[in-house]
Amino acid sequence: MSDLLPALDKYLLKITPPRPKTLEEMERYAKKHDFPYIGPVAGRLLYQQALLHATNNSKAKTKIFELGSGYGYSAYWFSIALGAKAEIHLTDNDESNLELARKYFKQGRLKSKFVYHAGDALESFSKTRGKFDIVLSDIHKKDYPTVVKAVVPRLNKGGLLISDNLIWSGKVFGKNRDSATASIRKYTKLVYTHPKLFTTIIPIRDGVAISIKL
Numbered sequence: 001m002s003d004l005l006p007a008l009d010k011y012l013l014k015i016t017p018p019r020p021k022t023l024e025e026m027e028r029y030a031k032k033h034d035f036p037y038i039g040p041v042a043g044r045l046l047y048q049q050a051l052l053h054a055t056n057n058s059k060a061k062t063k064i065f066e067l068g069s070g071y072g073y074s075a076y077w078f079s080i081a082l083g084a085k086a087e088i089h090l091t092d093n094d095e096s097n098l099e100l101a102r103k104y105f106k107q108g109r110l111k112s113k114f115v116y117h118a119g120d121a122l123e124s125f126s127k128t129r130g131k132f133d134i135v136l137s138d139i140h141k142k143d144y145p146t147v148v149k150a151v152v153p154r155l156n157k158g159g160l161l162i163s164d165n166l167i168w169s170g171k172v173f174g175k176n177r178d179s180a181t182a183s184i185r186k187y188t189k190l191v192y193t194h195p196k197l198f199t200t201i202i203p204i205r206d207g208v209a210i211s212i213k214l
């Protein structure tokens with residue numbers, strides 16, 4: 001792997017301003033438990049994209065669906081961007097993560113409407129009716145290719161599919177042949193070539209792709 005990625009990550013972290021108290025507490029939790037969360041550098045991107053999307057759309061509520069929410073760190077960033085003007089669906093196959101998310105959201109006095117789905121994220125998505133403005137893809141990488149087919153028809157025009165880990169610690173451009181890396185390569189090809197999406201990878205942290213629904 002090139003030395004650029006860790007050095008870039010370190011620099012971006014250094015210039016990132018302090019976060020609200022509860023978010024910083026959640027960051028300490030991730031470090032202590034070695035939890036694979038999106039982190040503050042990419043968290044700011046979620047905040048920025050949500051704000052940009054909402055500013056360009058005069059809707060009463062921005063509907064967000066997270067595929068893989070963990071204990072709510074990424075949802076927290078979406079929520080502080082939009083406040084009461086967001087409906088955020090959280091999914092996780094570990095119910096205790098969602099319980100922790102509830103605790104942190106209460107502690108941070110967040111104003112968004114939260115809907116919690118314990119169990120498989122894609123199953124929860126298919127059981128939830130309606131279209132969404134933003135979908136975050138952050139589940140196990142083997143399931144990534146399935147996300148495109150499920151999500152694209154359910155995104156509003158101009159909506160965003162945001163996908164984490166598309167650089168995968170540099171393994172995608174190395175010689176790795178393991179199944180997770182293969183899945184990410186396949187997913188990347190799908191979101192770059194899909195006729196209904198326009199995608200770019202932002203090379204921060206582990207690579208966050210922003211796909212806009214055309």
Ligand SMILES: C[S@@+](CC[C@H](N)C(=O)[O-])C[C@H]1O[C@@H](n2cnc3c(N)ncnc32)[C@H](O)[C@@H]1O
Pocket residue numbers: 036037038039066067068069070071072073074075091092093094097119120121122138139140143
């Ligand atoms: C990488 S973590 C990210 C959490 C969150 N997006 C963040 O950045 O703070 C992904 C979470 O999704 C859960 N997960 C992975 N695959 C899943 C699936 N197919 N269905 C439901 N949850 C899943 C994992 O247990 C983990 O808690």
